Amino acid sequence: MGTWVTTNTGFRSFLSDRIGYKSGLALNNTEMIELLDSNDPLIGIFKSQNEELVRIRTNYIEDTFQIMLYRLGVTTKEFVGHAPTLLDLEFMHSPSKRLLFRKVLKLLGETHFGQGKKSIFDEFDEDSYYKSIRVDLGVEALAIARRLVSLTKESEEASPWDWLSARVTEWHSPIELKQLFESESLDAMYGTFLDQRYINYLASNSDKLSTMHWRKFEALTAEYFERKGYKVQIGEGRNDGGIDVRVWSKDLEFYQPPVQLIQCKRTKSKIDKVLVKSLWADVVNENAKGGLIVTTSSFSPGAIEVCKVRNYPIREANRKTVIEWLNELRKIGKGVFMGE
Missing domain, CATH: 3.40.1350.10 (Trna Endonuclease; Chain: A, domain 1)
Incomplete structure (x- = not known):
């Protein structure tokens, strides 16, 4: 579990920028506070009046960001999670499906992420991937593949990190809420x-x-x-x-x-x-x-x-x-x- 050391004003600027990029909405600090619960672990950073150095756990950043996106209507749930982990847990008690899932995941890694792509949105040939799954692994695997891609898109959409520029919609010119x-x-x-x-x-x-x-x-x-x-x-x-x-x-x-x-x-x-x-x-x-x-x-x-x-x-x-x-x-x- 990592941490990020920055200033509170620097962090607010970062999160406002990422919210704008993902949602297409430009939010000021007060509007960001309104999206959070009073017990959110990061709310003090938003409310602080003086610039100061802060050490922030990265999982807190991810959780707060996902809550904000959900409350802005970008995502349909507060917690999105990591797609492979979610499916691995789902198929834990079904060995045959779990084996298919791992094959589906392996092929996704080889045909897309293995080509140096960082994101599922980065020139992903979805149709070709599904065709390969259907031919090589069958209809049941195809259903799993579609879910994997869908969940991966959701998890990338909900990521705050600027190295992962994935977003479902390429919003232009953020508008003020x-x-x-x-x-x-x-x-x-x-x-x-x-x-x-x-x-x-x-x-x-x-x-x-x-x-x-x-x-x-x-x-x-x-x-x-x-x-x-x-x-x-x-x-x-x-x-x-x-x-x-x-x-x-x-x-x-x-x-x-x-x-x-x-x-x-x-x-x-x-x-x-x-x-x-x-x-x-x-x-x-x-x-x-x-x-x-x-x-x-x-x-x-x-x-x-x-x-x-x-x-x-x-x-x-x-x-x-x-x-x-x-x-x-x-x-x-x-x-x-x-x-x-």
């Missing part, structure tokens, strides 16, 4: 209306939905429908007449009546019947098929009742639904931006 809460901008390098990096973060931090910027909340709604294959038009944000997003099916033109008129309400208050009636009037005026109110809260009993009694085609997408959207967008984004 604080802009999710402060900016009205709809600029998105990875997405149309809301950047995938913010989506990943929100999927792992749904408690932040109520504090994200209201314009970004509208962008999240527009991004969801756009990625589901609809034509989407987002409002001006201010003085947009109360309609935040208009949605058309892909076979319709923008000059035709929308399929849905959407209002977005990032609020803790229940949606009342007045808002429902107002949206219904807009639906009638634009000859739309229906309306949707997307909220971080939910409909009040009065709003539910007026929709039921008057048969208004107004639906609710409440907090639970929005969280489901985030998880779906995260998966879609993984396929689109991470090359799966």
Whole structure:
């Protein structure tokens, strides 16, 4: 178990840089502290006001880094682990599978890492590797090989060390996390209306939905429908007449009546019947098929009742639904931006 001797400011700079490289998000010291538990062994280094020499255990660095990546939505679990070790333990009581695993691992070492490659992401010919496994070792070994590669990618993605530059997505130009809460901008390098990096973060931090910027909340709604294959038009944000997003099916033109008129309400208050009636009037005026109110809260009993009694085609997408959207967008984004 190694140690690293550096200054606290030097370490914070190092970790901020590595977080930015792996997640695409630029974090300040306060934001890094917010990602950690109060009993994290390294939290004192982040909170220290004076520059001082520190001796840090490397396993603490790895653990803290993995927790940060998990809470930023980069990885799906706090502890990733070392791929060969995990599989060796998994097959401990299955001699035949363990033997296959070791053959699979040996071939990976010979065909890739034996060529001087440091990372599984470094010009790895995945298809050729799988073909060799299938021909030489069979279908059962192929399944093990796929798991080995997948776990290796996860473990390399979660490594803080700069000699291992592996990352699933080659993020360009890190964006500031604080802009999710402060900016009205709809600029998105990875997405149309809301950047995938913010989506990943929100999927792992749904408690932040109520504090994200209201314009970004509208962008999240527009991004969801756009990625589901609809034509989407987002409002001006201010003085947009109360309609935040208009949605058309892909076979319709923008000059035709929308399929849905959407209002977005990032609020803790229940949606009342007045808002429902107002949206219904807009639906009638634009000859739309229906309306949707997307909220971080939910409909009040009065709003539910007026929709039921008057048969208004107004639906609710409440907090639970929005969280489901985030998880779906995260998966879609993984396929689109991470090359799966």
